[in-house]
Amino acid sequence: MSKIYVLDTNVLLQDPYSIFSFEDNEVVIPAVVLEEVDSKKRYMDEIGRNARQVSKLIDGFREKGRLHESITLHNGGTLRIELNHRSFQQLQEIFVEKTNDNRILAVAKNLSLEEDTKENGRQVILVSKDTLVRVKADAIGLNAEDFLSDRxxxxxxxxxxxxxxxxxxxxxxxxxxxxxxxxxxxxxxxxxxxxxxxxxxxxxxxxxxxxxxxxxxxxxxxLVFDHDHIWGVKPRNVQQTMAMELLLRTDLPLVTLIGKAGTGKTLLALASGLMQTEDMGYYKKLLVARPIVPVGKDIGYLPGEKEEKLRPWMQPIFDNLEYLFNTKKPGELDAILAGMGSIEVEALTYIRGRSIPDQFIIIDEAQNLTKHEVKTILTRVGERSKIVLMGDPEQIDHPYLDEYNNGLTYVVEKFKEQHISGHIKLIKGERSGLAQLAANIL
Known part of the structure; x- marks a missing residue:
């Protein structure tokens, strides 16, 4: 028997094509969801892009018929914009405020109650990426699921x-x-x-x-390379040795590194990039970037010029560079970087749209990228460039991503069979004995 899936706003904003993921069942989009999507269309980030894509998709469906009466999708399912069943009577004693989340819950609950009165009533399932919405749905006796098709x-x-x-x-x-x-x-x-x-x-x-x-x-x-002291850094465990091997290979334009904080991802990548840029001359420039979460968000609210605004976000990169250059005095690293000219530390916002040839590119915190964003970045890589994506999939700051559907995990799985890429998962923390002990027992 077919089912009725009521979609929360965050499902559409995570994947505009989620509408087609429910096979031959009925997909219901409450009117309040359209209002929320409309409020996000002006955002100049991934959320805004997806909101605009959802709007175009639904607008295109109008050619097939009246949306509030249900239209047929190409996968055999149907889509309906729900204008009725908005009564809050069933929930007003449980949830006092008529928030958008509670209005979506009310639509799903009223649909479920209506189906229960039918002889062959269908099961109504609320689909949401919001954990608390699913918890509230369960509390009122409503079936709720996470959207898993994007994993x-x-x-x-x-x-x-x-x-x-x-x-x-x-x-x-x-x-x-x-x-x-x-x-x-x-x-x-x-x-x-x-x-x-x-x-x-x-x-x-x-x-x-x-x-x-x-x-x-x-x-x-x-293994090909001697991994003894590259820019003062020596691998401390077998996974770090493997990572260094991949980082030093010029025939691998894509390398992905996954590991928890303190496993050495950033330090190993920077040391390898500096050696191949400054000592070997394989690349003209070392470009280091990390997303400002959410990616694409303007940094205009921070005081100062662009460099001053970026400093708080990029400080982890500068900390590693200070270690590699063995700087002791304040401002010494800035003077070194200004004198070299071949090292660029940038926010990811400013490299999208560029074509980047002959460079060693490091993208830190790549787990906060969506699939679309990581595709955008990889398609910017020019001839004779190498790109390193690294991060911890268990540490997600993006509101619509998790460890299963982020851009870094996506690249790891999609490229594991390709001969031009390499990947390693770093396991053991090497920051300090205290840091490793804290990661294990806290």
């Missing part, structure tokens, strides 16, 4: 970029002597291009080796 993958299944294998001592010896092995010799599992393998003795010996799958995914090979 790329469950967090526990996010591609880590490495795997552990137990192989014979003979194969380990062969790997040491030959420097490579066929994938078919070590495992029957599917391996991805540029995936790392931690190979251990299957009989429990101490022998082990770290290998990387070649771009064809048919062979595994030894």
């Amino acid at each position: 790329v993958v469950e967090l526990d299944h996010i591609y880590s970029g490495f795997a552990e294998l137990y192989i014979s001592q003979e194969l380990l010896n062969l790997f040491y002597s030959a420097g490579e092995l066929k994938v078919s010799e070590v495992t029957a599992k599917t391996l991805y291009p540029n995936q790392f393998l931690i190979m251990k003795n299957s009989l429990g010996g101490s022998a082990s080796a770290v290998a990387i799958v070649d771009p064809s995914a048919k062979k595994i090979k030894k």
Whole structure:
């Protein structure tokens, strides 16, 4: 039996095409949702773009018939703008204020009560990204669900970029002597291009080796680079060694790093970028950017010129640069950066729309990007450039994103089979013993 899905505003603002995600069921959009969408159309960020897209989609449906009477969608379902069932009588003793959320709940509840009176009444389900709206729906006996169709993958299944294998001592010896092995010799599992393998003795010996799958995914090979003290930074664990290998590879224009605070993502990326820009001359400029949450939000409310406005948002980047340049005095780092001219620290707002060739690009806090925004950024990357996206999917500041549907997770999953990209999940915190202990027990 078909169902009735009542959509909350945040579902449409997260994914304008969510209307088509409910198969052959009926999709109901309360009139108050249209009012909320209309109030967001003037925003100059991702929310505003999605609000305008929703408006265009619904306007296009008018050619098929009257929206309040229901129209047929191409996937077999129907869409209706709900103008009735707005009575607040059922909820007025529970929720005193007639907020937009409560008005949406009232529409869904009244529809549900009407269906209950029918012999073959359909199930009414409220779909919302707002946790408290779902809680309130449950409290009044209304079915409620999160919108899950935009999820790329469950967090526990996010591609880590490495795997552990137990192989014979003979194969380990062969790997040491030959420097490579066929994938078919070590495992029957599917391996991805540029995936790392931690190979251990299957009989429990101490022998082990770290290998990387070649771009064809048919062979595994030894790591190429000597990772000893790159700009004063030395990898402290095996995942950091893997990350440095990817960061130093000039044949990988895309690298993604995931890890909690203190795992070394920013420091490793900056050290690698500085070496390849300043010492090796592979790139003309090192560009470091991070989103001002929400992305696209103007920083005009902060005092001062552009550089002064950006400083509070970009301070984590400057902290790492001060460590790498070993600066001691106030203003010393600014003088160094001004003298070099090849390092640019920028808000993400100001790099969108540019074409960026011959640069080593670092995008920090990429978990706060939407799928559309990360696509916009990656399509800006010019010839002979390398881009590093990094962040922690468990630490989301964007109001309509979570660990399952953010742009960073999206890129990790979509590019894991591509030979021009590499990914690693950093696990162990290396900031300090105190920081690691606090992350574990607090």
